[in-house]
Amino acid sequence: MAKFWDRKEKPFVLVVFLLPLAWMVYSLLTGRYFPDPAEPLMTLSGIWASVAMVGVLLITPIVKNTNFKFLNRYRRFVGLSAFFYALLHLLIYLVFHAGLSWQWIIQDVLQRPYIYIGLFAFVILLLLAMTSTKKMMKRLGVNWKKLHQYVYFAALAIVAHLWWQVKSDITIALWVTAFLAPLLLMRIKQFPLLKNFFTKS
Template identity: 40%
Template sequence: MTTRPTRFPPYGKPLVFCVSLLPLVWLCWLAWQDRLGANPVETLSHRTGDWSLRFLLLTLAVTPLRRLSGWNWLLKFRRMLGLFAFFYVCLHLGVYLIFDQFFDPSAILEDIAKRPYITVGFAGFLLLIPLAATSTNGMIKRLGRNWQRLHRLVYLIGMLGVVHYWWLVKADISEPLLYAGLLTMLLGYRAWWWNVHSPTAARSTR
Protein backbone atom coordinates (compact mmCIF):
# COMPACT_ATOMS: atom_id res chain seq x y z
CA MET A 1 0.00 0.00 0.00
CA THR A 2 1.30 3.44 -0.91
CA THR A 3 1.59 6.07 1.78
CA ARG A 4 0.28 9.59 1.57
CA PRO A 5 2.15 12.58 2.96
CA THR A 6 0.12 14.14 5.76
CA ARG A 7 0.81 16.90 8.21
CA PHE A 8 1.99 16.05 11.70
CA PRO A 9 -0.78 17.18 14.08
CA PRO A 10 0.26 20.22 16.15
CA TYR A 11 0.82 19.57 19.83
CA GLY A 12 0.47 15.87 19.10
CA LYS A 13 3.27 14.64 21.31
CA PRO A 14 2.36 16.71 24.40
CA LEU A 15 -1.26 15.59 24.01
CA VAL A 16 -0.33 11.90 23.74
CA PHE A 17 2.04 12.29 26.70
CA CYS A 18 -0.68 13.80 28.90
CA VAL A 19 -3.28 11.24 27.84
CA SER A 20 -0.82 8.42 28.55
CA LEU A 21 -0.47 9.67 32.13
CA LEU A 22 -4.22 9.64 32.77
CA PRO A 23 -4.33 5.99 33.96
CA LEU A 24 -1.73 6.81 36.62
CA VAL A 25 -3.55 9.99 37.62
CA TRP A 26 -6.80 8.01 37.94
CA LEU A 27 -5.14 5.35 40.11
CA CYS A 28 -3.64 8.04 42.35
CA TRP A 29 -7.07 9.65 42.67
CA LEU A 30 -8.68 6.33 43.60
CA ALA A 31 -5.96 5.73 46.19
CA TRP A 32 -6.41 9.25 47.61
CA GLN A 33 -10.17 8.66 47.88
CA ASP A 34 -9.66 5.18 49.36
CA ARG A 35 -11.60 3.66 46.47
CA LEU A 36 -9.25 0.87 45.42
CA GLY A 37 -11.56 -1.80 46.79
CA ALA A 38 -11.17 -4.46 49.45
CA ASN A 39 -7.72 -5.42 48.17
CA PRO A 40 -5.90 -2.23 47.08
CA VAL A 41 -2.64 -4.00 46.27
CA GLU A 42 -4.39 -6.42 43.92
CA THR A 43 -6.24 -3.54 42.26
CA LEU A 44 -3.04 -1.57 41.71
CA SER A 45 -1.27 -4.65 40.40
CA HIS A 46 -4.02 -5.54 37.96
CA ARG A 47 -4.59 -2.00 36.70
CA THR A 48 -0.91 -1.27 36.10
CA GLY A 49 -0.52 -4.67 34.44
CA ASP A 50 -3.49 -3.98 32.16
CA TRP A 51 -2.06 -0.66 31.06
CA SER A 52 1.37 -2.19 30.49
CA LEU A 53 -0.13 -4.63 28.01
CA ARG A 54 -2.36 -2.00 26.41
CA PHE A 55 0.53 0.34 25.73
CA LEU A 56 2.58 -2.55 24.39
CA LEU A 57 -0.20 -3.41 21.94
CA LEU A 58 -0.61 0.26 21.00
CA THR A 59 3.11 0.38 20.22
CA LEU A 60 2.81 -2.68 18.00
CA ALA A 61 -0.27 -1.19 16.31
CA VAL A 62 1.54 1.92 15.05
CA THR A 63 3.20 0.32 12.02
CA PRO A 64 0.07 -1.46 10.71
CA LEU A 65 -2.03 1.68 11.22
CA ARG A 66 0.58 3.80 9.47
CA ARG A 67 0.69 1.45 6.48
CA LEU A 68 -3.08 1.06 6.21
CA SER A 69 -3.86 4.76 6.64
CA GLY A 70 -0.83 6.35 5.01
CA TRP A 71 -0.35 8.58 8.08
CA ASN A 72 3.42 8.53 8.40
CA TRP A 73 3.31 10.90 11.37
CA LEU A 74 2.04 8.01 13.51
CA LEU A 75 5.64 6.79 13.71
CA LYS A 76 6.49 9.85 15.79
CA PHE A 77 4.41 8.40 18.65
CA ARG A 78 5.79 4.87 18.60
CA ARG A 79 8.81 5.51 20.81
CA MET A 80 6.74 7.40 23.38
CA LEU A 81 4.12 4.65 23.54
CA GLY A 82 6.83 2.02 23.95
CA LEU A 83 8.42 3.96 26.80
CA PHE A 84 5.05 4.33 28.49
CA ALA A 85 4.62 0.56 28.20
CA PHE A 86 7.93 0.19 30.05
CA PHE A 87 6.86 2.85 32.57
CA TYR A 88 3.66 0.98 33.47
CA VAL A 89 5.53 -2.32 33.60
CA CYS A 90 7.90 -0.71 36.13
CA LEU A 91 4.90 0.45 38.17
CA HIS A 92 3.40 -3.04 37.94
CA LEU A 93 6.64 -4.60 39.13
CA GLY A 94 7.03 -1.95 41.83
CA VAL A 95 3.62 -2.76 43.28
CA TYR A 96 4.64 -6.42 43.46
CA LEU A 97 8.06 -5.76 45.00
CA ILE A 98 6.99 -3.10 47.51
CA PHE A 99 3.45 -3.91 48.59
CA ASP A 100 3.28 -7.64 47.94
CA GLN A 101 6.77 -8.92 48.78
CA PHE A 102 8.06 -5.98 50.87
CA PHE A 103 11.45 -6.20 49.12
CA ASP A 104 12.11 -9.66 50.57
CA PRO A 105 14.75 -11.11 48.17
CA SER A 106 14.25 -14.71 49.23
CA ALA A 107 10.47 -14.51 48.85
CA ILE A 108 10.81 -12.81 45.46
CA LEU A 109 13.24 -15.42 44.12
CA GLU A 110 11.04 -18.21 45.43
CA ASP A 111 8.00 -16.68 43.74
CA ILE A 112 9.85 -16.33 40.43
CA ALA A 113 10.96 -19.94 40.58
CA LYS A 114 7.65 -21.48 41.70
CA ARG A 115 4.97 -19.43 39.97
CA PRO A 116 5.13 -19.72 36.16
CA TYR A 117 3.15 -16.53 35.50
CA ILE A 118 5.63 -14.54 37.59
CA THR A 119 8.57 -16.23 35.85
CA VAL A 120 7.16 -15.28 32.45
CA GLY A 121 6.30 -11.74 33.56
CA PHE A 122 9.74 -11.15 35.03
CA ALA A 123 11.37 -12.45 31.84
CA GLY A 124 9.31 -9.97 29.82
CA PHE A 125 10.44 -7.14 32.09
CA LEU A 126 14.11 -8.07 31.69
CA LEU A 127 13.74 -8.11 27.90
CA LEU A 128 12.14 -4.67 27.98
CA ILE A 129 15.12 -3.08 29.73
CA PRO A 130 17.50 -3.08 26.72
CA LEU A 131 14.69 -1.79 24.50
CA ALA A 132 14.04 1.15 26.81
CA ALA A 133 17.77 1.81 27.26
CA THR A 134 18.35 1.98 23.50
CA SER A 135 15.39 4.21 22.63
CA THR A 136 17.43 7.40 22.28
CA ASN A 137 18.43 8.87 18.93
CA GLY A 138 22.08 8.38 19.83
CA MET A 139 21.63 4.65 20.44
CA ILE A 140 19.62 4.27 17.24
CA LYS A 141 22.50 5.75 15.24
CA ARG A 142 25.13 3.82 17.16
CA LEU A 143 23.48 0.43 16.73
CA GLY A 144 22.37 0.92 13.12
CA ARG A 145 20.59 -2.14 11.74
CA ASN A 146 21.27 -3.99 14.98
CA TRP A 147 18.83 -1.58 16.64
CA GLN A 148 15.98 -2.94 14.52
CA ARG A 149 17.01 -6.52 15.26
CA LEU A 150 17.14 -5.81 18.98
CA HIS A 151 13.77 -4.08 19.06
CA ARG A 152 12.07 -7.00 17.38
CA LEU A 153 12.21 -8.53 20.84
CA VAL A 154 8.99 -6.58 21.38
CA TYR A 155 7.15 -9.38 19.57
CA LEU A 156 8.36 -11.94 22.10
CA ILE A 157 7.68 -9.52 24.96
CA GLY A 158 4.10 -9.12 23.76
CA MET A 159 3.65 -12.90 23.79
CA LEU A 160 5.14 -13.16 27.28
CA GLY A 161 2.82 -10.39 28.49
CA VAL A 162 -0.27 -12.20 27.20
CA VAL A 163 0.88 -15.53 28.66
CA HIS A 164 1.62 -13.81 31.99
CA TYR A 165 -1.92 -12.45 32.12
CA TRP A 166 -3.50 -15.70 30.91
CA TRP A 167 -1.77 -17.78 33.58
CA LEU A 168 -2.54 -15.20 36.25
CA VAL A 169 -6.32 -15.36 35.96
CA LYS A 170 -8.00 -18.37 37.54
CA ALA A 171 -11.46 -18.41 35.98
CA ASP A 172 -12.53 -15.71 33.53
CA ILE A 173 -10.07 -15.65 30.63
CA SER A 174 -12.11 -13.28 28.47
CA GLU A 175 -9.71 -10.33 28.86
CA PRO A 176 -6.47 -12.25 28.25
CA LEU A 177 -8.22 -13.92 25.31
CA LEU A 178 -9.03 -10.47 23.89
CA TYR A 179 -5.41 -9.36 24.26
CA ALA A 180 -4.23 -12.61 22.70
CA GLY A 181 -6.52 -12.01 19.72
CA LEU A 182 -5.28 -8.45 19.23
CA LEU A 183 -1.66 -9.55 19.47
CA THR A 184 -2.29 -12.36 16.98
CA MET A 185 -3.77 -9.88 14.49
CA LEU A 186 -0.86 -7.45 14.90
CA LEU A 187 1.78 -10.14 14.49
CA GLY A 188 -0.21 -11.84 11.73
CA TYR A 189 -0.28 -8.60 9.75
CA ARG A 190 3.50 -8.34 10.01
CA ALA A 191 3.94 -11.94 8.89
CA TRP A 192 1.72 -11.26 5.88
CA TRP A 193 3.66 -8.08 5.05
CA TRP A 194 7.00 -9.85 5.20
CA ASN A 195 5.71 -12.62 2.94
CA VAL A 196 4.38 -10.36 0.19
CA HIS A 197 6.99 -7.61 0.20
CA SER A 198 10.67 -7.53 -0.60
CA PRO A 199 13.30 -8.02 2.11
CA THR A 200 14.12 -4.32 1.78
CA ALA A 201 10.58 -3.37 2.72
CA ALA A 202 10.57 -5.89 5.55
CA ARG A 203 13.56 -4.25 7.22
CA SER A 204 11.51 -1.16 7.97
CA THR A 205 9.05 -3.06 10.16
CA ARG A 206 8.95 -3.39 13.89
Protein backbone atom coordinates in the same frame (compact mmCIF):
# COMPACT_ATOMS: atom_id res chain seq x y z
CA MET B 1 -5.75 21.40 11.28
CA ALA B 2 -2.41 20.00 10.10
CA LYS B 3 -0.58 22.80 11.91
CA PHE B 4 -2.53 22.21 15.11
CA TRP B 5 -1.79 18.51 14.84
CA ASP B 6 1.88 19.18 14.12
CA ARG B 7 2.64 21.46 17.00
CA LYS B 8 0.11 21.46 19.75
CA GLU B 9 -1.04 17.91 20.23
CA LYS B 10 1.89 16.76 22.36
CA PRO B 11 0.58 18.00 25.75
CA PHE B 12 -2.77 16.25 25.05
CA VAL B 13 -0.98 13.01 24.22
CA LEU B 14 1.00 13.32 27.44
CA VAL B 15 -2.19 13.89 29.46
CA VAL B 16 -3.82 10.79 27.93
CA PHE B 17 -0.70 8.80 28.80
CA LEU B 18 -0.72 10.09 32.40
CA LEU B 19 -4.46 9.54 33.04
CA PRO B 20 -4.18 5.89 34.15
CA LEU B 21 -1.29 6.81 36.47
CA ALA B 22 -3.27 9.73 37.90
CA TRP B 23 -6.25 7.41 38.50
CA MET B 24 -4.03 4.89 40.31
CA VAL B 25 -2.45 7.56 42.54
CA TYR B 26 -5.89 9.10 43.26
CA SER B 27 -7.39 5.69 44.11
CA LEU B 28 -4.48 4.90 46.39
CA LEU B 29 -4.61 8.24 48.24
CA THR B 30 -8.40 8.17 48.70
CA GLY B 31 -8.32 4.59 50.01
CA ARG B 32 -10.53 3.33 47.16
CA TYR B 33 -8.76 -0.02 47.10
CA PHE B 34 -8.27 -0.27 50.86
CA PRO B 35 -7.35 -2.61 52.59
CA ASP B 36 -5.53 -4.49 49.81
CA PRO B 37 -4.53 -2.17 46.95
CA ALA B 38 -1.98 -4.63 45.48
CA GLU B 39 -4.36 -6.68 43.34
CA PRO B 40 -6.38 -3.88 41.67
CA LEU B 41 -3.26 -1.75 41.14
CA MET B 42 -1.40 -4.68 39.59
CA THR B 43 -4.32 -5.42 37.32
CA LEU B 44 -4.63 -1.76 36.24
CA SER B 45 -0.90 -1.24 35.61
CA GLY B 46 -0.71 -4.59 33.77
CA ILE B 47 -3.70 -3.70 31.60
CA TRP B 48 -2.22 -0.30 30.64
CA ALA B 49 1.18 -1.84 29.89
CA SER B 50 -0.64 -4.32 27.62
CA VAL B 51 -2.71 -1.56 25.97
CA ALA B 52 0.50 0.37 25.15
CA MET B 53 2.07 -2.84 23.77
CA VAL B 54 -0.91 -3.32 21.47
CA GLY B 55 -0.64 0.38 20.53
CA VAL B 56 3.03 0.24 19.59
CA LEU B 57 2.55 -2.89 17.46
CA LEU B 58 -0.54 -1.39 15.77
CA ILE B 59 1.31 1.71 14.57
CA THR B 60 3.23 -0.07 11.75
CA PRO B 61 0.21 -1.63 9.97
CA ILE B 62 -1.80 1.59 10.38
CA VAL B 63 1.03 3.73 8.92
CA LYS B 64 1.55 1.27 6.04
CA ASN B 65 -2.09 1.03 5.07
CA THR B 66 -3.48 4.49 5.76
CA ASN B 67 -2.60 8.16 5.53
CA PHE B 68 -1.94 8.42 9.26
CA LYS B 69 1.83 8.71 8.73
CA PHE B 70 2.11 11.14 11.66
CA LEU B 71 1.62 8.16 14.00
CA ASN B 72 5.24 7.21 13.32
CA ARG B 73 6.21 10.12 15.58
CA TYR B 74 4.53 8.40 18.51
CA ARG B 75 6.09 4.96 18.14
CA ARG B 76 8.85 5.66 20.67
CA PHE B 77 6.50 7.43 23.07
CA VAL B 78 3.97 4.57 23.04
CA GLY B 79 6.77 2.02 23.41
CA LEU B 80 8.17 3.90 26.39
CA SER B 81 4.65 4.03 27.87
CA ALA B 82 4.51 0.22 27.70
CA PHE B 83 7.83 0.10 29.55
CA PHE B 84 6.69 2.74 32.07
CA TYR B 85 3.48 0.88 33.02
CA ALA B 86 5.35 -2.47 33.13
CA LEU B 87 7.88 -0.84 35.50
CA LEU B 88 5.01 0.46 37.63
CA HIS B 89 3.49 -3.06 37.60
CA LEU B 90 6.81 -4.46 38.84
CA LEU B 91 7.17 -1.77 41.54
CA ILE B 92 3.60 -2.40 42.76
CA TYR B 93 4.43 -6.10 42.90
CA LEU B 94 7.61 -5.47 44.92
CA VAL B 95 6.15 -2.85 47.30
CA PHE B 96 2.44 -3.66 47.79
CA HIS B 97 2.31 -7.35 46.92
CA ALA B 98 5.58 -8.45 48.48
CA GLY B 99 6.19 -5.70 51.04
CA LEU B 100 9.80 -5.66 49.80
CA SER B 101 10.45 -8.97 51.55
CA TRP B 102 13.01 -10.77 49.37
CA GLN B 103 12.34 -14.07 51.16
CA TRP B 104 8.63 -13.78 50.32
CA ILE B 105 9.43 -12.84 46.72
CA ILE B 106 11.68 -15.89 46.21
CA GLN B 107 8.96 -18.18 47.64
CA ASP B 108 6.32 -16.52 45.47
CA VAL B 109 8.37 -16.71 42.28
CA LEU B 110 9.08 -20.40 42.93
CA GLN B 111 5.37 -21.07 43.39
CA ARG B 112 4.11 -18.98 40.46
CA PRO B 113 6.29 -19.48 37.37
CA TYR B 114 4.13 -17.08 35.31
CA ILE B 115 6.13 -14.38 37.12
CA TYR B 116 9.35 -15.49 35.33
CA ILE B 117 7.75 -15.01 31.97
CA GLY B 118 6.45 -11.57 33.03
CA LEU B 119 9.99 -10.70 34.11
CA PHE B 120 11.33 -11.94 30.76
CA ALA B 121 8.93 -9.58 28.93
CA PHE B 122 9.95 -6.77 31.26
CA VAL B 123 13.69 -7.30 30.64
CA ILE B 124 13.08 -7.07 26.88
CA LEU B 125 11.09 -3.85 27.33
CA LEU B 126 13.88 -2.48 29.52
CA LEU B 127 16.52 -3.22 26.84
CA LEU B 128 14.35 -1.63 24.16
CA ALA B 129 13.72 1.46 26.31
CA MET B 130 17.44 1.81 27.04
CA THR B 131 18.31 1.64 23.33
CA SER B 132 15.43 3.80 22.09
CA THR B 133 17.42 7.03 21.77
CA LYS B 134 18.73 8.41 18.45
CA LYS B 135 22.27 8.08 19.82
CA MET B 136 21.81 4.34 20.49
CA MET B 137 20.12 3.91 17.12
CA LYS B 138 23.25 5.32 15.41
CA ARG B 139 25.62 3.38 17.62
CA LEU B 140 23.91 0.00 17.04
CA GLY B 141 23.37 0.54 13.27
CA VAL B 142 21.76 -2.49 11.58
CA ASN B 143 21.69 -4.37 14.89
CA TRP B 144 19.23 -1.80 16.27
CA LYS B 145 16.41 -3.10 14.06
CA LYS B 146 17.24 -6.71 14.94
CA LEU B 147 17.22 -5.91 18.66
CA HIS B 148 13.93 -4.05 18.43
CA GLN B 149 12.28 -7.03 16.73
CA TYR B 150 12.46 -8.64 20.14
CA VAL B 151 9.36 -6.63 20.95
CA TYR B 152 7.47 -9.57 19.38
CA PHE B 153 9.02 -11.96 21.90
CA ALA B 154 7.95 -9.60 24.67
CA ALA B 155 4.40 -9.68 23.22
CA LEU B 156 4.45 -13.50 23.14
CA ALA B 157 5.73 -13.59 26.74
CA ILE B 158 2.93 -11.24 27.84
CA VAL B 159 0.30 -13.51 26.27
CA ALA B 160 1.88 -16.49 28.10
CA HIS B 161 2.06 -14.48 31.37
CA LEU B 162 -1.68 -13.79 31.18
CA TRP B 163 -2.91 -17.27 30.22
CA TRP B 164 -0.60 -19.00 32.71
CA GLN B 165 -2.14 -17.11 35.63
CA VAL B 166 -5.80 -17.52 34.59
CA LYS B 167 -7.95 -19.08 37.31
CA SER B 168 -11.53 -18.61 36.21
CA ASP B 169 -11.89 -15.18 34.61
CA ILE B 170 -10.26 -15.20 31.17
CA THR B 171 -11.49 -11.73 30.11
CA ILE B 172 -8.16 -9.86 30.24
CA ALA B 173 -6.11 -12.71 28.74
CA LEU B 174 -8.68 -13.07 25.94
CA TRP B 175 -8.81 -9.35 25.06
CA VAL B 176 -5.03 -8.91 25.07
CA THR B 177 -4.57 -12.07 22.96
CA ALA B 178 -7.31 -11.00 20.53
CA PHE B 179 -5.29 -7.86 19.75
CA LEU B 180 -1.73 -9.19 20.01
CA ALA B 181 -2.15 -12.53 18.17
CA PRO B 182 -3.14 -11.06 14.77
CA LEU B 183 -0.40 -8.41 15.08
CA LEU B 184 2.16 -11.15 15.76
CA LEU B 185 0.88 -13.40 12.96
CA MET B 186 1.06 -10.51 10.46
CA ARG B 187 4.79 -10.12 11.14
CA ILE B 188 5.85 -13.78 11.08
CA LYS B 189 7.09 -13.66 7.46
CA GLN B 190 9.16 -10.53 8.08
CA PHE B 191 10.78 -11.94 11.17
CA PRO B 192 12.86 -15.13 10.73
CA LEU B 193 13.38 -15.52 14.50
CA LEU B 194 9.62 -15.78 15.12
CA LYS B 195 9.07 -17.88 11.97
CA ASN B 196 11.61 -20.47 13.19
CA PHE B 197 10.08 -20.38 16.65
CA PHE B 198 6.64 -21.23 15.28
CA THR B 199 7.73 -23.81 12.71
CA LYS B 200 9.93 -25.67 15.24
CA SER B 201 7.24 -25.89 17.95
